[in-house]
Amino acid sequence: MTNQPVERVEPVGEGGRRRADAHEVRESSVVHHQPVDVPRASGVYRAAAGTAFGVMRLQGWRIRVRGLEHVPRRGGAVIVANHTSFWDFFVSGGGPYLAWQRPVRILAKASLFDAPVFGPLMRRAEHIPVHRASGAGALASAVEALRRRELVLVLPEQTISPSFELLPFKRGAVRMAAAADVPLIPTVSWGSHRFHTVGRGPRWSWRLPVTVRYGEPLHPRVDDDPDELGATLRTRMRTLLEHEQRAYPDGTPSGAWWVPARLGGSAPTLAQADDYVSRLEARWHAAAERLRDAREQVRGEAQHARVKLEDAREQVNEQAHHARERLRDGVEQTRERIGLEPGDQPISPALEP
Numbered sequence: 001m002t003n004q005p006v007e008r009v010e011p012v013g014e015g016g017r018r019r020a021d022a023h024e025v026r027e028s029s030v031v032h033h034q035p036v037d038v039p040r041a042s043g044v045y046r047a048a049a050g051t052a053f054g055v056m057r058l059q060g061w062r063i064r065v066r067g068l069e070h071v072p073r074r075g076g077a078v079i080v081a082n083h084t085s086f087w088d089f090f091v092s093g094g095g096p097y098l099a100w101q102r103p104v105r106i107l108a109k110a111s112l113f114d115a116p117v118f119g120p121l122m123r124r125a126e127h128i129p130v131h132r133a134s135g136a137g138a139l140a141s142a143v144e145a146l147r148r149r150e151l152v153l154v155l156p157e158q159t160i161s162p163s164f165e166l167l168p169f170k171r172g173a174v175r176m177a178a179a180a181d182v183p184l185i186p187t188v189s190w191g192s193h194r195f196h197t198v199g200r201g202p203r204w205s206w207r208l209p210v211t212v213r214y215g216e217p218l219h220p221r222v223d224d225d226p227d228e229l230g231a232t233l234r235t236r237m238r239t240l241l242e243h244e245q246r247a248y249p250d251g252t253p254s255g256a257w258w259v260p261a262r263l264g265g266s267a268p269t270l271a272q273a274d275d276y277v278s279r280l281e282a283r284w285h286a287a288a289e290r291l292r293d294a295r296e297q298v299r300g301e302a303q304h305a306r307v308k309l310e311d312a313r314e315q316v317n318e319q320a321h322h323a324r325e326r327l328r329d330g331v332e333q334t335r336e337r338i339g340l341e342p343g344d345q346p347i348s349p350a351l352e353p
Contacts, residue, residue, distance in 0.1 A: 146180035
C-alpha cells in the first residue's frame, strides 16, 4: 500500500520547547520498524488506510506529527483524541501506523458498522462498535483488545464539535485504560476539518496543513476517581489544542468559518455548540427509549408466542390421546365383528392395538 513518509525532525514539546528525542510525520523518506511482538494490520485494514492516506497524498496535505515518542511501540494504550472532522480517525490514529505499521482499533458509533459497504470493512478491520444506548459491550471489547497489546482510539466527545473546541468528555476512555492497566495518551489534531466536517461536505484542499500532537501519557488506576482523571485529561488536551491552533501554519484568519469564535473566527460559539449537543443527546435518548420499547414489545410478543405454542402443544397431545383411544375402541369392535378371541392374531398387524 501507499504509506505517508516519516522524517526524523526536532519537534516542539508541549510547553513550546524543542525536543530532540521526538519525530514527526512529513512527506520525506519512509521509516518503518514494526516490532515483531505486536498485533499486525489485516489486509482490509491496510487497504482502507491506504485509500484514506492516498486521498491526503493526492491533495498534497502537509501532515506534521509531534510527540509520537509518547505512544508505546509495544503494549496497549488508549489514544484519546479531539473530534473536529470526519477524518480524525485517520489523522489521529495515523501516527503509529505510518511510523511502525501498528494498527489502531477505533471505537466508532454502531451505525457505521451497519452501512452497506463501509460496515463490513469496519468489522473486518477489527474496529469496535459503540451503541450509544448501551456502551458496556464496547467497553469490554476495548479492554480485551488493550490486553492483547492493541492501540485503541477513542473520541470522548462522541460527536464532531461544531465550535471546534472541546465538548464535554465521556468517561469510557479513562475506565478502559484503568481496567486494562495501560497508558492514556492525550492527542489533538487540527486542520482536517477544513476538508470535511459536520455541515460541510468534502472539498478539495490542496496542500492543507494538518497538525497532530501526542501528549505525555496519564497512567490511570482502577481506584482513581474517573471524573477527576477525566477533568485532568480534558485540561491537558485543551492546552495542547490551543497551542496547535495558535501555531497553525495558516494562522487564525478573522471571520474564517474554520476558526473558533474564541480566536476571532465565525465558527459557532461554545454556547451554540452546547445547545447543538443537547439537542443531539435528546435525539439519542429518544432513540434509546424507542429501542427499549421495541425490545420490550419483541419480548412480549415472544412470550405470547411461547404461550400459544405451549397451548397448541397441549391441544395436539390431547387430540393424539383421543385418537389413540378411538383407534383402540375401533380395534376392539373389529375383533368382535370378525369373531377373534383376545389371544388370536389379527388379520392385519395394523389392527393390533
